[in-house]
Amino acid sequence: MTKIIIDIFMYLFEFLMVFYYSDILFSEKKSRKTRIVIFLLNTTFLGCVYQLNITYLNIALMFLSYTLLFYFLYDISFKTALFHSLLFLIVMFATEIITSIIGVAFFDDFNALEKNISAYVFVTVISKLLYFSIMMVILKFLAQKESTDNKFFWLLFVMPLSSMFILICFRYITYQITLTQIMNVLWIVSCIGILFANILVFVIYEFSLKNSNELHEIKEIQRQQEQDEKYYEILEQTNKEMHLFSHDIKNHLIQIRNLEDINAVQDYVDKLYPNIEHFSRIGISKNKMLDLIISKYSRLCDSKNIQFDIDVKTANLSYIDDVDLSTLMNNILDNAIEAAEKSNSKIIQLYLFSKNAMYDGLLVKNSCDFAPINKNGILKTSKNNKSFHGFGTKSIKNIIKKYNAIYDWKYDDKSKMFETDIVFSKK
Known part of the structure; x- marks a missing residue:
């Protein structure tokens, strides 16, 4: 039994x-x-x-x-x-x-x-x-x-x-x-x-x-919903601004028509161009997260009187996870704004481009009046409380390692420009 x-x-x-x-x-x-x-x-x-x-x-x-x-x-x-x-x-x-x-x-x-x-x-x-x-x-x-x-x-x-x-x-x-x-x-x-x-x-x-x-x-679903909500909020705000701008465009055209001096016409158009350029930045990359980041830093640069040049028409890093892309771009652009704000030129340039069918390049340039502190090629934070800073560079390197990318940086003493270069493999 x-x-x-x-x-x-x-x-x-x-x-x-x-x-x-x-x-x-x-x-x-x-x-x-x-x-x-x-x-x-x-x-x-x-x-x-x-x-x-x-x-x-x-x-x-x-x-x-x-x-x-x-x-x-x-x-x-x-x-x-x-x-x-x-x-x-x-x-x-x-x-x-x-x-x-x-x-x-x-x-x-x-x-x-x-x-x-x-x-x-x-x-x-x-x-x-x-x-x-x-x-x-x-x-x-x-x-x-x-x-x-x-x-x-x-x-x-x-x-x-x-x-x-x-x-x-x-x-x-x-x-x-x-x-x-x-x-x-x-x-x-x-x-x-x-x-x-x-x-x-x-x-x-x-x-x-x-x-x-x-x-x-x-x-992940909640994060995607929040991202979509922010994206559509920006689009809605942009649509309102475009509506106001289109409402005023009639007056602008009348003003341009009344101008007889070609130089005066060019000056007037140059003043209108930044507004048009601002609208063209929304939805330019076809990557929602990247568009949100571009919109965020466009507005931030405008508020700090920093010239923000963008060219992301040939690549958008859509194969990179949104969280990783946000961490990477936020850290790079936060550092760029911090340096550019203190510089005389106040310039930031963001380029995304395809080098060939297998690689994408990310290039960020920013004006920087002083050479960055580095030890054996490794950037060091210049902030007073080092125990609370310097994690941005570590986060960037962790993402670079995760996607088997190539990371480099350089500083040009003549042009006073700091450059961050990252090459991603599409595979």
């Missing part, structure tokens, strides 16, 4: 393992509730067949039932279902052979595994732990789309490895001790508890990872 109870827990563990494996690896075809019910019924059926001690029948039914379950419950081909069913069968037999050898080494007599219930529990639990560990490793390599974010996945294997080590050590310590009935019960309960604790660790980790990914997606 005790052996039957242990077998029930072993088959329950196998149900959890197979369900966990298939749910992560395959796209479901049926509802979760349906899958759980069918898997449980199949596990119950296999457990009953196992009690008949007909090995070949048990193997054949396990292979057939797993194949049919995978095929009908998940969106995979019949060949894929056959492959994974065969994979489970091979790994199960391999682990049972290995643990049988371990059991004989600990108990001398192979028949002891059938006669001694504590020996049976020891070998069975070790077998299931090894079985589970190997299948999780296989799952890691097969589910590549899932494994990219599982940075700490391999650390989870500390649990099954340490569990097997603890069981082996305990069996070694109690090898020459005759266990009482209470000790046997405690031993069985402990082994089963350790077994289910292992799969619980993986399930909880997968659940937390899924929640983390969902939270990241929600934040």
